[in-house]
Amino acid sequence: MKLALWLSLFIVFYAFFGYGILLFVLVKIKRLIKGTPQKPVVDLAELPTCTMIVAAYNEEDFIAQKIENTLQLNYPEGKLQLYFVTDGSTDRTAEIIAHYPQITLFHKDGRSGKLAAVHRIMPSVTTEVVVFTDANTFLNADALLNICRHYSNPKVGAVAGEKRVHADEAADATAGEGFYWKYESKLKTWDSELGTVVGAAGELFSIRTNLYREVPPNSIIEDFMISLLVAADGYKVAYEPEAYATETGSESVGEELKRKIRIAAGGIQSIIWLKKLLNPFYMPLLTFQYVSHRVLRWTVVPFLMILAFILNMVIVASGYSTWLYELLLLGQVMFYAMALLGWLLARKEIKVKILFIPYYFCMMNYAVIRGIFRYISGTQSAVWEKAKRK
Template sequence: MIELLLAIVAIGGVVAVVYSYALYPLALFVVGAISQGLRDVAFVFRKSERRLEMQRTAAGTEPDWPPVAVVISAYNEERHIVSRIENLLALDYPADRLRAYIGSDGSRDRTAELMRRFAHEPRLVALPFEQNRGKASVLNDLVSRTTEPIVVFSDANTYFERGALKKLVSRFDDPKVGGVTGELRLLGNAGGDNQDSLYWRIEQFLKFFEARIGALLGANGAIYAIRRALWQPIRPDTICDDFVIAMNVSAGGHRLVYEPKAWAEEDTPEAIGEEVKRRIRIGIGNFQALVRHPQYLTRTSAATAFAYVSHKVLRWTAPHLLLLALAASVALAVQTGSTGWALYAAGQALAYAAAWAGWQMSSRGAKLPTLVKLAAFLFALNWAFLVASWRYATGRYAGSWGRTSR
């Protein structure tokens, strides 16, 4: 009986991780294709599916765009804050319908001073808070001051494409839609793709097809929007605020949709070490959300729950599953004397050692083949999740800001 349980752990742990990273995208593609096919059939017979999408493109009409609030919480962003405000003021959106609420969270640099340069601008509400309270608290404060029916969230180091706001807001024509997330395009230091670009593209693929089956998970913090009426204040120590804010909308029975035509750009560091620091912090926020918000599984749609477990929960717990699988494999090899189990354990250990070596080489700036770079990134990602789970379990984290280059 013990050997059977060990075998289940040894094989099941690896299978679960392989499923999350490799098989789930395939399954999602198939389900998404079937879902789209059924909608196409419904459209052919009922002619009712796509009319909302056509309303804003009716010839000779200019839509009655709703008032929009853009909310940004900034900390030590003197490098970006001026160009970010200028970016918002230059957006293709009616000036009398757009207002930006930007709060400086006790910044210790010139962020608040630079914000004051725009004191004459009626479209900007600049709030230079003196006390550093954390991003979540500032977001709660900023949103409480808004009156606009649509609230758009973004970051101080992100730049919207000029027409992004209209594309984002247009999806709210559907009264069932409670939130819309746009697309973030990551740039490297030289203006090209960042070091985890292949992984990022896979994530965009998953986001697209999850949205197709009505299972979009959270939002992209750089560019997303919700209906003001659906806003729920978040706890002050919340780390993954974008995920929690959007999933609260989903758990309330409203649709989250993805609009890739509404895009924004953001620089990201080439150094994998910088990315690991950021991933550890995000990982802590992931475990925080998993423990605090069981309603994301119990009160969302079946499709959302399926995607949440497959895409998120299994990813967050992947290093734990792999370590358990390795330990069970070693135990079986010792207990049974089986050459097969010994080789299975050795294969796992060698694969992890090779990925670790790739991570170390990448951290030193070595140019690696794409697949080796991806393996190194995945090792770093899972290492970050492992460290994050330990810090969350031991309470070694805070809700205040954690600075990286991105």
């Protein structure tokens, strides 16, 4: 039992923190050997032609702001095309977009989901690069310049931008969302420097048009799948933190939980569909990064957290434990008590920031368990009902 306890705790620690520490060390070693990599310089004459695709569904509250933000993006004249697709929208989203001649609007009645909409218009893309972004996120002015400069390297097949969650004075675990994405951004920066980013977020990512592959229409997290397929083909997925998409946090913990459950279900789906990446003899470095950064979190970690807590209690209750196991149990009890207290106070809209992180951490892992069972039961639809934002 003691061996199982320590092994469980090690895997949980490694998945969330140990991998980051190891990644930092490996990157430092690589820099000592090869030097610190320099970001490519923006050469306007050499930038590839680019199409930006925005899939919007009933976004009349945000779409005008998104359009204004899009029209302010810097990119060489004549090299950028703007495509907005609004399949199935029943509000004024398509009508608002139609007022802007700079934008090509694609619309059809009937909703098949974001992925089907994107697949439908991809044959219309004639540029070298395509950039995807969400309708409710806003990009910095140089986002496209900073993304597309990476394509001067022929080994780069895709580029992921940074997701930023606008921090506010939220009184619940959604405040932990911003902290989580800051940490994820640092891991992705190191992942990219070591080898490749393991999956891109749909808020902002790009791909060489000729590398785009239609993933099955029932894909739950298609952005992750599409970018990982590029890595599986031997291309680098670069990370560009100077190209960022900003959005507000989820309206409530319930909305954030809904989003996390869907991602977890999609994670299990991706692991099954891309099982060849679990073979360390196929692409060793990619497998190492993929398993360390994604697979462990989406499979065993939540169950090992439960197992470690139960084993710790049994060991202490047996009377054969030392002070170390008693201290360890006390630490676990305190952590989960803080998460529970954070949940209770959030319901009363009482702000105690120190409780946000344990609350968000536990909520994330609970979502993984829910997502696994939802995928197994076949009840997770690929058609995404977007989470409400603040």
